[in-house]
Amino acid sequence: MSHATVSKQLTKTVISARGLTKKYGNFAAVDGISFDVPAGESFGLLGPNGAGKSTTMRMIGGVSQRTSGELSIMGLDPDRHGPEVRAHLGVVPQQDNLDDEIRVRDNLIVYGRYFGLPHSYLRPKADELLEFAQLTDKAKARVDSLSGGMKRRLTIARSLINEPKILLLDEPTTGLDPQARHILWDRLFRLKEQGVTLVLTTHYMDEAEQLCDRLIVVDKGRIMAEGSPASLIHEYSTREVLELRFGSERNATVAAQLEGIGERLETLPDRVLIYANDGEAALEQVRYRGLHPLTSLVRRSSLEDVFLRLTGRSLVD
Numbered sequence: 001m002s003h004a005t006v007s008k009q010l011t012k013t014v015i016s017a018r019g020l021t022k023k024y025g026n027f028a029a030v031d032g033i034s035f036d037v038p039a040g041e042s043f044g045l046l047g048p049n050g051a052g053k054s055t056t057m058r059m060i061g062g063v064s065q066r067t068s069g070e071l072s073i074m075g076l077d078p079d080r081h082g083p084e085v086r087a088h089l090g091v092v093p094q095q096d097n098l099d100d101e102i103r104v105r106d107n108l109i110v111y112g113r114y115f116g117l118p119h120s121y122l123r124p125k126a127d128e129l130l131e132f133a134q135l136t137d138k139a140k141a142r143v144d145s146l147s148g149g150m151k152r153r154l155t156i157a158r159s160l161i162n163e164p165k166i167l168l169l170d171e172p173t174t175g176l177d178p179q180a181r182h183i184l185w186d187r188l189f190r191l192k193e194q195g196v197t198l199v200l201t202t203h204y205m206d207e208a209e210q211l212c213d214r215l216i217v218v219d220k221g222r223i224m225a226e227g228s229p230a231s232l233i234h235e236y237s238t239r240e241v242l243e244l245r246f247g248s249e250r251n252a253t254v255a256a257q258l259e260g261i262g263e264r265l266e267t268l269p270d271r272v273l274i275y276a277n278d279g280e281a282a283l284e285q286v287r288y289r290g291l292h293p294l295t296s297l298v299r300r301s302s303l304e305d306v307f308l309r310l311t312g313r314s315l316v317d
């Protein structure tokens with residue numbers, strides 16, 4: 001393949017997986033998944049705990065060897081070209097692994113030294129990244145004095161030290177409060193605007209909806225569906241959902257009397273969901289049948305509904 005052909009491919013697809021499989025003994029944690037990520041896209045793996053998201057990320061990051069299938073990162077096989085692949089990547093692991101012993105800014109410098117980057121590059125780069133992460137006034141602070149959200153932003157800043165083309169984020173906002181999550185989402189948006197390809201895992205449907213251009217819904221190591229958040233919702237759910245609570249003991253029995261209202265019914269332990277394009281009209285019908293829920297709520301469909309439809313289970317247990 002000529003150099004020109006390779007370069008053209010690089011600008012198109014930066015990650016390509018075909019039948020990607022990871023087995024632990026006989027158990028397939030990732031069970032033959034295929035997907036492509038074009039340059040500049042924000043691509044998500046959405047699924048519950050244990051779906052195989054982190055395992056997939058570790059294979060992409062070149063720190064876990066696949067059992068079978070094909071995987072290509074910027075045209076390179078991470079199992080054979082680990083260091084070259086890692087040079088293109090920024091990695092934000094599920095757990096922050098910052099060095100508590102050294103100060104905030106020094107964390108960036110020391111990490112950059114692992115890549116063999118010179119101090120003359122690292123000093124201004126560290127300052128630029130602290131600014132980006134809104135941590136300039138914390139440059140000399142100890143890492144253990146930072147809040148969870150600040151630590152997460154520092155981990156992201158650190159992952160950008162080598163100016164990666166692709167950023168891998170494993171559950172970037174798990175455990176953060178809503179305000180910290182929004183600040184982080186804003187920073188990730190900025191990276192996307194700068195042309196960085198984002199690949200992230202999440203079990204939060206709102207995070208997937210906010211950040212992902214396209215996503216795969218994964219469960220038990222397999223891809224259940226693929227598309228943009230809007231197209232998945234359109235394909236697998238109705239426009240609105242009517243949530244009814246009749247009291248925990250009564251939900252299941254009342255559900256039988258709701259048959260025929262809306263397009264589909266889901267009975268959960270704590271509520272009944274009626275899938276209908278017009279939630280208020282569905283509620284009218286419920287009342288017309290002489291049924292009076294303790295609470296009722298009409299909301300728009302979300303990726304949670306898509307997941308429920310595909311697997312019969314909730315994303316977050």
Ligand SMILES: Nc1ncnc2c1ncn2[C@@H]1O[C@H](COP(=O)(O)OP(=O)(O)OP(=O)(O)O)[C@@H](O)[C@H]1O
Pocket residue numbers: 024029047048049050051052053054055056
């Ligand atoms: N080293 C290992 N040895 C054996 N089984 C493993 C190993 N690593 C992961 N698994 C199993 O593989 C499955 C997928 O795990 P993985 O961590 O990829 O899931 P996940 O979707 O990232 O979930 P989480 O959000 O909990 O990290 C799980 O059932 C897990 O127990």
